[in-house]
Amino acid sequence: MFARGVFYCPLTFLGYRQRVNKNPSDLPALPARLPALAVVGITSPGQDDWARLRGLQYAKLAKGVLPRMIAHGVAAALVFWIFWASVGPIAIAAWTAALAGVLYYGNRCDQGLADAESRRLTRDEFRKHWVAVVLISLVWCIPIVGFSLLAGPRELLAIWAIACTLSVGSALVVAAAPLGTIIFVTITALAAAITGLILGDYATSAITMFFAGLLCVGTIESARTYLTARIAEAGVAEKSEVVSLLLREFEENQADWLWQVDTNRKVRSISPRFAFALGKPPEEIEGKPFIQLIAGDAWETGHFVPSLHDLAERLKRRENFSNLIVKVTINAEHRWWELSGTPILDEQGTYMGFRGVGSDVTEQRESSEKIAYLARYDTLTGLPNRLMLNEALRDAIRYAEQWRTRCAFLMLDLDRFKAVNDSLGHLVGDQLLAKVSKRLKELMDDNTMCGRLGGDEFAIVIRDASEKGTIENLARKVIARLSQPYDIDNHTLYVGASVGSAVGPRDGNSVEEIMRNSDLALYRAKDEGGGEHFAYEPSLHASAEERRKLEFSLRRALERNEMSLNFQPVVDAHEETIVSFEALLRWNSQEHGFVPPDKFIPLAEDTRLIVPIGTWVLEQACLEATRWPRHVRIAVNVSGEQLIEPEFAASVIRALSQSGLEASRLEIEVTESIFLRDANIARAALEQVIALGCTVALDDFGTGYSSLGYLRKLSFSTIKVDRSFVQGAAQNSAESLAIIRAVVAMADSLEMTTTAEGVENAEEAELIRKLGCTKIQGYYFGRPMPAVEALSLFEDGGRLIA
Structure with a gap:
């Protein structure tokens, strides 16, 4: 808790369970020596949580209500005995009633602070406390001043002794809250000193002020000591609570476990959760090679997956690793583990094995793979989508440039598909698209990949189209296959296909150029009535440019x-x-x-x-x-x-x-x-x-x-x-x-x-x-x-x- 002359004030301890993830080192810091005015309660530096400190201080007041009532009762009896003859019973009775009233008010205020230790003290509660103390002090000034002037110096000394006794008792019983004691002793001491001066007893006045000053200083120091002790106590308790909660959280988290291997990479010190993750009792795991336990059949063949081979090499080279994703086989089921490990060294630096933590991240991995799949595949047809087609075409262009070959991109559009959608509905249209996709897949091989661009538009990437007739033959097969009838929901449907193609790098050096040019060729095929294949020609681009200029002029015609x-x-x-x-x-x-x-x-x-x-x-x-x-x-x-x-x-x-x-x-x-x-x-x-x-x-x-x-x-x-x-x-x-x-x-x-x-x-x-x-x-x-x-x-x- 102490560092560089500053200690941390864990004022949030009692409310910590609502903020269990809060770092204890982030708690507000207080000076090494608490300021006197702050301890008393006159100031509250804005950078620190002093409202919680007030709660720790004034919670003590509620526990001291009964002792204070008894002390004031005994003191009132002594006043009655001392001044009975000189003042008279009526005046003393009236004073006693006033004292009982202000004590009742003060005790109610103090009892309301019983739970202040677990919360912040409000300004209103603080104000009520010192107002009550002032009222009690003023009531005690009546016998000190009024009764003593009627009785004489001897009675003044007696009543001041009673007031001193109450002040000392207050300083001892409620040392945590010094303001009440300071107010009481200051007011009563001033009253006694003034009365002594009036009666000509200067010695009593001097002694009174000296005693009041000494008691105030002692009260402040006692309160500072008490408050410092409480802060340290709360800090130790909070640190224990943090450690306890973290340990409990780790124990309850069944996705994590500890693992350890010796110098021969054999498993030692099996934790129950690690055994559970391996699906075997601890006695069957102890002493077995770690890689054998998680490799499955690959242990016999030696054909490890890359991630498992990476783990084995790191263990062999005794390298630290963190968050290593490894594909493991547990009870013939493939799963994904995230492992971290560090070598164990003794005091002489001798290698003793490996120790680390692991967790099963299969669900997260599958979710990530599903997201990656959805990002690159069409959900309706299961074909690659536009993004994946772009990547495949980009790879094909790179391959063609590297090996001086040709690649090709074929863009397909279904003929009369809209009539099916409009007449039979989108449900039938979707089923038709799924059947079209299936037929396209049947025509693909290792050199080709088909995908859906959107709507009723499809595309095919040919990685190597160097052989003469490759593009034309595939286009004809696609048109012929897609033009065959489809049986869907007791309907026999006929749709055809139009195909436009572009060759890279002849018709473009980028994905955008080749796709645009194949689209122009497809547009030409559609203009010719559909069911045809047209290859891109430079004149098509000229026609498209002419059409664009014509459209621009038509908009202003x-x-x-x-x-x-x-x-x-x-x-x-x-x-x-x-x-x-x-x-x-x-x-x-x-x-x-x-x-x-x-x-x-x-x-x-x-x-x-x-x-x-x-x-x-x-x-x-x-x-x-x-x-x-x-x-x-x-x-x-x-x-x-x-x-x-x-x-x-x-x-x-x-x-x-x-x-x-x-x-x-x-x-x-x-x-x-x-x-x-x-x-x-x-x-x-x-x-x-x-x-x-x-x-x-x-x-x-x-x-x-x-x-x-x-x-x-x-x-x-x-x-x-x-x-x-x-x-x-x-x-x-x-x-x-x-x-x-x-x-x-x-x-x-x-x-x-x-x-x-x-x-x-x-x-x-x-x-x-x-x-x-x-x-x-x-x-x-x-x-x-x-x-x-x-x-x-x-x-x-x-x-x-x-």
Whole structure:
């Protein structure tokens, strides 16, 4: 407890069980000699825990209540006997009552300090104590001053002797709390000295002050001694408690044990817990080689795991080791131990063996391995994830650079997977992904590794792709295997795969470059309809860069007024009068010039820029249509991206209200592809438009995923026959002719009109009339034209003469 002139004050001893992990050396430090004012209680240095010291001091007061009551009672009796004749019984009785009252108050205050040893003394408790002492002292001043002046010097000496006796008794009984004694002796001594001066007894006054000073000094020293002893006592007890708790904690911790081996590395001094960890009784362990006990079958074969071999070498070289993780075999079960050890040396430095501690960390090790697994493997498929694929590709690139070979990265995307997810739900989709993963694993060997990038995207790393045809052959096998049917929950599902590949270091020297380039190749494969493999070519990067620049320009096209509308007339098949116009979007970019619609429209849909652009087209087309005759309608093409927008119907209403166009003159044209994504949302949006009074036309019927269910679910006004069927019919294609006749017959029965697209000459126009189409659209009757030219067509009564 003592060091460099400072001792540590263990003021937290009684509350230590609530803070068992606190280091005793962290407890507040006090000076080697306690200050007198601090011992008395007048000052409390802020850096130390003096409130606890007060508790140690004043807890003694509660134990001295009865002796003090007896002492004051005897003293009061003596006062009654001394001053009975000179003062009278009434005055003495009144004084006795006052003394009893202040003693009662003081004793109640002191009894409240019975538990102060285990807590901090409050300022209020301290104040009450000295107030009570002052009151008692003042009550004793009454006989010292008042009674003595009436009786004379002889009685003063007697009453002062009584007061001195009470002061000395207080100093002896409650030495721990000197303030009460000092206050009492000071006040009574002053009263006696003043009274002696008044009576002319100067000797008594001097003796009184000398005795008071001496008693105060002695009281302070006695209190300092007592307090120092209590601090030391508490410190020893606390240190014992700390050691006891630490030992108990170690004994109760069954994950740790002590081990010891001799110079031959044989186990000695078996602890019960070490025997328990080995799964054998102590008598079977004593004298056995330590490595043999934990090596299992490897002891016979000599093929130790690296960690066990490391332990054996350290024991052999007599090296200290700490927190060494060792894979051991206990009763044919693999476990992980954490061992620390140090050589044992005698006084002469002779090696005596090894001693150390160990613990079983199998659970922690398994948790760490599980975390590491989750960080590198996909939880759904069990395949390596993007992180592990990146590491594998990085190693493959390093290997290729070292040995002058080639590596490859194949990026796979499932075809038609989204349709499975949307129609059958994500549970079936997840099962499908698991089966895809299983098929991919079957195609892998030691040179290849497959993994999942996320969603329905997978990847394959080929470590050595130097042999010609390696990449192409593997890509074809993957496409063929993944395209075979899948049986899931009584559903037979068909999905394909598209593959893009890049070769390192030819197509890139870094993981990022190779992955980006294989992604570009995959994008090309998807554009070609899927089910194909494309290798990266530098032109793909140029196309991607062009697409990026095109997208950047497209984002500013509206604000720069680069967009415009052309209008192509649709005529009555028999009268050849204009019945409507189809609004067609054109883009003349400042950077790229005129950009064809088949180039920028798909880009707008992929980036969802089609939504603001489509809204602009709708507003401009309606505004222009108000300049035409009232019987002429305007047809506006709408993308599926627009239909799934919650505000689509509101945009139609806004376009009609701002332009003043009648709803019946607006026709919304959609393709069958809108029903492949969020069909219910698209149908609900179109039903809202029909409810406004607009009509809906089905464009390019027969070229996509044609289904009569679409016609049954939604009230289309027009079916548009694609130009490929018109041209086929013009060439006497039996299939095209049959399709057109079937569409016309179906439309007539459903009370719909039909529009033939792509009519380019008189013969085709006449053929279409004979086949029964009600409207015709094509270059024969007019190419897409600006709004001014479209308006000028009505100068001839709206009849087009070819």
